Amino acid sequence: MINRNKSFLKFSTCVLVLFIFYASCYERSDFKDYSSTNSGLYYKIVSLGEGINKPTSGDYLQLTITYKTIKDSVFLDTYSYNETGMVILPFDKSSFIGSFEEGISKMNEGDVYSFIVNADSLFEKFFKRPLPLFLKQKEYVKMTVLLYKILNKNEYLKELNNYQLLADKREANEKKKLELFIDTCSSQYFPIDSGLYYFPIKQGSGDFIKSGDEVYIHYKGFFLNGVQFESTYGRTQPLHFIFGQEGQVIKGFEKTLILLNEGAKTKFIIPSQLAFGKTGSSTSIIPPFTTVIYEVELLNLIQHNNKNSNQENKN
Numbered sequence: 001m002i003n004r005n006k007s008f009l010k011f012s013t014c015v016l017v018l019f020i021f022y023a024s025c026y027e028r029s030d031f032k033d034y035s036s037t038n039s040g041l042y043y044k045i046v047s048l049g050e051g052i053n054k055p056t057s058g059d060y061l062q063l064t065i066t067y068k069t070i071k072d073s074v075f076l077d078t079y080s081y082n083e084t085g086m087v088i089l090p091f092d093k094s095s096f097i098g099s100f101e102e103g104i105s106k107m108n109e110g111d112v113y114s115f116i117v118n119a120d121s122l123f124e125k126f127f128k129r130p131l132p133l134f135l136k137q138k139e140y141v142k143m144t145v146l147l148y149k150i151l152n153k154n155e156y157l158k159e160l161n162n163y164q165l166l167a168d169k170r171e172a173n174e175k176k177k178l179e180l181f182i183d184t185c186s187s188q189y190f191p192i193d194s195g196l197y198y199f200p201i202k203q204g205s206g207d208f209i210k211s212g213d214e215v216y217i218h219y220k221g222f223f224l225n226g227v228q229f230e231s232t233y234g235r236t237q238p239l240h241f242i243f244g245q246e247g248q249v250i251k252g253f254e255k256t257l258i259l260l261n262e263g264a265k266t267k268f269i270i271p272s273q274l275a276f277g278k279t280g281s282s283t284s285i286i287p288p289f290t291t292v293i294y295e296v297e298l299l300n301l302i303q304h305n306n307k308n309s310n311q312e313n314k315n
Contacts, residue, residue, distance in 0.1 A: 031116055031140075040098035042116035046144065049110015053150055059091045060156035061104065062149040068142040070116070075134065080280055080287045084166070086148060088159060096125035100143050107147045115143045167278055170289040174272060178291050181224045181269075189269060196256060197269035201295070204264030207303060209257050211244030214302035217257075221286075222293040229285050229292075238299055250275050257296070265297040 034042040055061055064085045067076040079085040094101040099122075100115040107113055119139045123131045131137065151159060182189060182197065189197035209215060218238045221230035232239050241248040243257065252270030260266060271291045272278070280288040 034114075034116060037098075037102065039102060040118070041100070041102050042140075043103045044114045046112040046114050049108055049112075049147075051109025051111070051147075051150075053109055054107065055091045055105060055147070055150050057092055060151040060153070060159075061089050061091050061147060062086050062151055062159065063089060064146045064148065066144040068144070069135070070140045070142060072142065075132070086159075088151070088156060088163070096121040099126065100145060104145065104147060107145075109147055109150055112144065112146045115145065116140050117143060167289075171272075174289045174291055177224060178269070178271060181291075187267075189267075192256070192259075194255060194274060195271045196252060196274065198256060198259060199267040200264075201267060202263070202265040202297075204261035204298060206262045206301070208259070208261045209243050209298070209301060210303065212304050213243045214240070214304060215243045215257070215298070216240050216300040218297045218299060220295045222295070224291055224293065253294075253296075257298075260296065260298040262298055262301045265295070267293060267295045269293050 030036075031042050034044045036042050063078070065078050065087065066074060068074050077085070078087045091101070091104070096118075098117060100117055103113055103115050117140065119135045119141045120131060120137055122141055123129050123135075135141070178195075187199050189199045191197055216238045218232045219230075220228055220233065222228050239249075244254070249257075250270070252268065252274035255274065256266075256268045256270070269291065270293070272289045275292050276286045276288070276290065278288050280286050280290065286292060
């Protein structure tokens with residue numbers, strides 16, 4: 001009887017050791033101090049709040065989020081969206097396997113978690129934008145999330161109204177800054193429709209850009225204070241796209257590039273509603289409600305539509 005008990009004790013000990021081993025394998029992560037789930041989400045508790053409620057499907061979540069590269073360089077945070085730093089997201093199913101939304105389902109109000117997610121999935125499935133140039137495919141992104149408050153529908157509508165008031169204020173401030181820039185600028189910019197302005201630098205020759213044309217341009221991007229935020233001149237190739245195809249360039253380019261013919265160089269002032277809007281650029285380089293200036297040079301123009309028209313005339 002004693003031997004049987006000893007055997008059972010040894011067996012139980014072995015089972016316990018195996019259980020601890022497999023449990024530790026499940027929690028083990030490729031990233032220091034982070035645990036992982038079966039879906040591939042890496043998570044770490046930064047701090048715990050005093051809330052007792054967890055989000056359920058149909059709730060609206062008031063959050064602050066900071067996005068960093070895997071080397072801890074901040075490239076976007078929700079404070080660029082508005083002064084409060086708060087955004088509201090409807091809580092439902094995860095946007096992709098291993099999404100931070102899976103981790104949020106375990107949080108209480110006031111909790112702060114850090115998540116590590118796949119960059120490709122985050123931008124394609126959640127942001128619905130191309131992966132930024134500073135991130136590589138299959139790279140990871142760190143997200144620090146504060147779950148500030150869980151809202152019901154009525155609370156959500158009230159907060160949405162507050163956000164709209166903030167947005168209206170920022171839009172009005174943007175218009176004032178643009179008006180001041182035009183009034184005090186030494187260069188004479190000419191107005192176009194939709195709040196756009198242009199300043200010709202060099203005349204080109206030949207036909208002007210039309211929808212369907214193949215376009216090669218160099219450009220520099222500036223804020224109203226003259227600080228440059230982007231340039232294609234340092235790249236090995238200019239920007240190449242088919243004019244008129246949706247999603248190729250910002251809306252302001254669609255309205256202004258038709259003024260260019262081959263060899264022309266012009267500066268355009270583009271307000272935020274035709275540039276990066278209420279959210280800013282995906283890289284956070286350009287904040288929301290920000291008017292931008294682009295100096296654009298049309299290097300080459302291949303007019304496919306004209307070729308087709310000429311062929312039809314010959315037939």
